[in-house]
Every structure is written in structure tokens, then in C-alpha cells.
Amino acid sequence: MTNKELDFVNFDTVALHGGQTVDPVNRSRAVPIYQTTSYLFDDTEHAASLFKLKSQGYLYSRNANPTIDVLEKRLAQLENGVGAFAVSSGQAAVSIALLTIVKAGDEIVATNALYGGTYTLFSKTFARLGVKVRFVEGSDLQAISTAINENTKALFTETIGNPSLQIADLQALSKIAKEHHIPLVVDNTFATPYLIKPINHGADIVVHSLTKFIGGHGTSLGGAIIDGGTFDWDNGHFSEFTAPESSLNNESFLEIAKEKAFIVKARYELGHDLGATLSPFNGWLFIQGIETLSVRMKKHVNNAQKVAEFLNHHELVEWVNYPTLPGDAQNSLAARYLPKGAGSIFSFGIKGGLDAAKIFINSLQLLSHVANVGDAKTLVINPASTSHSRLSPEEQLKSGVTPELIRLSIGLEDIEDLLADINQALQQATRK
Ligand SMILES: Cc1ncc(COP(=O)(O)O)c(C=O)c1O
Numbered sequence: 001m002t003n004k005e006l007d008f009v010n011f012d013t014v015a016l017h018g019g020q021t022v023d024p025v026n027r028s029r030a031v032p033i034y035q036t037t038s039y040l041f042d043d044t045e046h047a048a049s050l051f052k053l054k055s056q057g058y059l060y061s062r063n064a065n066p067t068i069d070v071l072e073k074r075l076a077q078l079e080n081g082v083g084a085f086a087v088s089s090g091q092a093a094v095s096i097a098l099l100t101i102v103k104a105g106d107e108i109v110a111t112n113a114l115y116g117g118t119y120t121l122f123s124k125t126f127a128r129l130g131v132k133v134r135f136v137e138g139s140d141l142q143a144i145s146t147a148i149n150e151n152t153k154a155l156f157t158e159t160i161g162n163p164s165l166q167i168a169d170l171q172a173l174s175k176i177a178k179e180h181h182i183p184l185v186v187d188n189t190f191a192t193p194y195l196i197k198p199i200n201h202g203a204d205i206v207v208h209s210l211t212k213f214i215g216g217h218g219t220s221l222g223g224a225i226i227d228g229g230t231f232d233w234d235n236g237h238f239s240e241f242t243a244p245e246s247s248l249n250n251e252s253f254l255e256i257a258k259e260k261a262f263i264v265k266a267r268y269e270l271g272h273d274l275g276a277t278l279s280p281f282n283g284w285l286f287i288q289g290i291e292t293l294s295v296r297m298k299k300h301v302n303n304a305q306k307v308a309e310f311l312n313h314h315e316l317v318e319w320v321n322y323p324t325l326p327g328d329a330q331n332s333l334a335a336r337y338l339p340k341g342a343g344s345i346f347s348f349g350i351k352g353g354l355d356a357a358k359i360f361i362n363s364l365q366l367l368s369h370v371a372n373v374g375d376a377k378t379l380v381i382n383p384a385s386t387s388h389s390r391l392s393p394e395e396q397l398k399s400g401v402t403p404e405l406i407r408l409s410i411g412l413e414d415i416e417d418l419l420a421d422i423n424q425a426l427q428q429a430t431r432k
Contacts, residue, residue: 011078011194015290019073033284034066052248053256053268062275063267068283074290075214075224078193079206082229083263085271086222086283090189090209092276093223094118095125097185097207098154100266101238104130107151111138111168113161113400116388118187122156123395135398138166141176148180153237155182159198159337160190162373163347163383163407164400165321167333174202183231183262189213189374190343194297199228201337205262212374216289216296220282227263241265296376296412301341303378303418304410310419311348316426322346344410345373352430354404357382360429361406366413366421373409378418381407 005021008014020031039058041047049055058064072084087093102108110122112135122133134147138157148155155177157168170186177184183204188196192213198206208214210222233241233254241261244250257264271277308322323330323342334342350356361369367380371387381387388401396402410418 005073012294014074014077015293018077019070031067031070031284031287033280034061035280036065037061053264054249061280062277063272065280065283067280067287068278071278071283071287071290072224074287075193075208076226078197078290079188079226080193080197080199080228081206081226081263083260084224084226085263085267086210086224086278086286087271088223088276088278089221090115090187090207090211090223091117091121092274093207093209093225094187095121096266096270096274096276097205097225098126098131098156099129099270100262101183101185102131102153103240105151106153107132107134107149108154108156109134109136109144109147109152110156111144111158111161111166112136112398113138113164113166114158115162115187115189116383116391116399116401118158119388119395119399120390124390137398138168141169141172144173145176145179148176148182152180152182154185155180156185156187158187158190159196160323160343160345161400162190163345163388163405165190165323165330165342165346166400167323167330167337167342169333170198170201170203170337177204178202181232181235181237190345191338192293192297192343194294195301195338195340195343199226199230204228204231210286210289211372213297213300214289214293214374215286216293216374216376217285218370218372218375218377220285222278222282222286225263225266227260227266229259229262231262233261297341297344299412300344300410303412303415304344304346304408305341306415307408307410307418307422308346308348310422314423314426316351316430318349318351320346320348345407346410347405347407349402349404350406350426350429354382356429357404357406360425363425363428364421365424366417367408367425373407375409376412378411378413379409383407 050059076084136144136147174184185205186198186203187207189209206226208224241254242252253261253265311317312320323334367378384403
């Protein structure tokens, strides 16, 4: 056992060891929790050089922290990026990633099948900040291309849309983004890097809600931004990356950080200014989650496939939307991008519509009715009346959210117990 940081490439080894240099003094095998706000400077010169990014090291835990540093390095390795910045929630990750790129007057093109919180962040809060987001049907590549104009600074999508499960054609989207010289930003929360690494398919920046599968146990909120290091910020459209920064001795982010310019800028500016800081304890919990991510994801996917097939054959079920069900319209996209499975979140409609859906949810004994996904426990919700309720009925339909849609996030329980609970609730819901 060495105290050097080792360089592995295989998923599980990275998930267990990535980013950690064992402390040579105390030799703690587990990553320690550095529950500290601040770090002793050697002298005034050292303090000043840290603030100007002239030397590497910790200065204040709003900027960086040794526990969170391990998490960030591990996530960057798992997603095949050059660097990462962990923040206090998935919402903070989406906001900081995009606001590092855009300013008032700029535009973003986004696919429309998005998490409700992201949709309202874009349609209301970003609009108030002077950033226009154009929502486009994700499978209509021509419409996406047409929506991009000279003010557009980013293309945004989710790998698997929440809750429509629309799978992004990342290679096609990346081609469009490259043609227009803008970065492709991808929310990979539903898939995790175990099922797909968007950067390998042309994404430039990846964001996560760590709250979901990465944490995996429904205990903590967190988010992360991962920089692929692939985007050319020096293409004439992103002057904030190339202009001299007075606070950085008149050097630009590109000069100082090169291929890491985006992630360094995100941390230095909005990480510092907005203060959406991840606590070291939550960071540590996410490290624990990552260590078992692949083991959990395999069972999540396995259980989800079985529940989807059970519902698909059930006489009381009207429809099931899961990309790996035989005959599903997304079979070929799933095979291409998600060969290990399409995650464990999916939706279905019960015979009897919204009224029956409500009785179904209220009748469940084992499944938990909560506003979350990606927990080890199986969760259920009606998005139209909850997570997507701030969208207008028209916006909901465009996002793939019908009133009666029931979203399941299948956990790690024994499959027999899940099927029995779902079956009894279906019977209750359709009892005349
Ligand atoms: C796809 C997706 N992205 C981002 C978020 C926001 O994450 P958080 O709740 O950690 O802020 C969510 C939350 O459900 C989500 O489903």
C-alpha cells in the first residue's frame, strides 16, 4: 500500500481509490473528513499567491476542501474529465455550470424533457437574469440546430430525461454543438458514469445531482460539475475566458488553467461568489456512495427491468415507458448509449387515469411516496402534481409529463416484495 495517488482506469478500482493520496502521517485508509473552514498559511506571500491562483493549496472551504477534493478527482476520473467542482445540490451544479458560460443577453438551447426544477430555473430565473432559454423537442435535431443563433452560448440536455426517459442522441447533439462552436452540457444524473460517460460521446461538460444514485441512500444533497477539457474557449465567442482578469495579475482563465479553464473559472468566480458549498460531511457520504455505485446500479437496473416487464404484462396497466422493454421506440438509442441498462427510473399509466393513479400511490405499503429518485429504497410519485407542478399544463405535455403518469425509482429490495406491493396497490386502485 503506497501513499501516492495511483492512476487506474477501470471503473470499480477508480470508484474505490480514485483521487485519494493516503495521509502519510496518520495513514487513514478511509478518506478522512476535513471538517474545517480554513487552512494555515505559511506566510503573507503564500496567502497572496493562493488567492491569485499562483500556487496550489487550500485557503478556505468555500473554495476547496481536502475531503471534497477526493470526491472531485474521483468523479472527474469516472466521467473521463480533466477536473470537477462539487457543490451543494444538483440545482447549484446546473446553475453554476451554465452561468459560468452565459451572461445577460446570451441564449441557451435546451431539450424540453427536463427535470421540473431545471425547467423552471431556465424558464423563470434565467429569464429574469436576461438569459433566454429556447426549449426544443430533443429528438428533433433539425429544430435544435435551427434554434441556435449567434447569441446562443450552450446546448443543454439530460442523458435520460426526467421523467420522460427520453435518451439524448449525444453524438448527434455534439455534432450540432461543434458546428455552432458552443459547448454541449449534459445532466447525467439518471444514468451515472457507470451506465454512460457523456464526455466519451462528445459532451464538453457534465453535471450531476449527487443526491440521487451517487449518494444512493437518500441521505444528502449535493451536486457536481465535470469539465471534459474538450471545448475550445478561444474560438472568439467566449471573451470571459480569454480576457485579462485584473484579480489574476491580468492573466486570463485560459492562460492560467489551459484545458481546465472552465472548471477553474466556475470555482473561482461563482463557487466563491454564490457560496453554494458542499459540506465536507456530505462530500464524504458521496465518496462512500461512489465506492459501491456499480454494485448498486447493476441491481437497480435488474430490478427495474423486472418491474417494467411485470407492469407491461399487467391487465390493469395502460402503458409502460421504459427504453429497454421489447418494442419500445427507444430500443436502438438505449442499445447504442446505455448497453448496461437504462437506469432504474421509469413511468407508467394505470387504467382509470389520474384518479386510479392517486389510489395506487396511496395504497402502496412498501414503496415510499417521496420527492426523490435514485435511493436504495423504491420510490414513487406523480410528477404532474409535484416535481413538475410549476410547469403549465402545455409545458408539462411538452416535457412528456401527462397528468396520470406515475414515476417509479426502483430500489434494491427483493423483487418478490416489490411486485407483491405493486400488485396489491394496482388491485386497490382499479377496484370498482
Ligand atoms: C435530472 C436532475 N437534475 C438535477 C436535479 C436537481 O438536483 P438536486 O435536488 O440535488 O438539487 C434533479 C432533482 O431531482 C434531477 O432529477
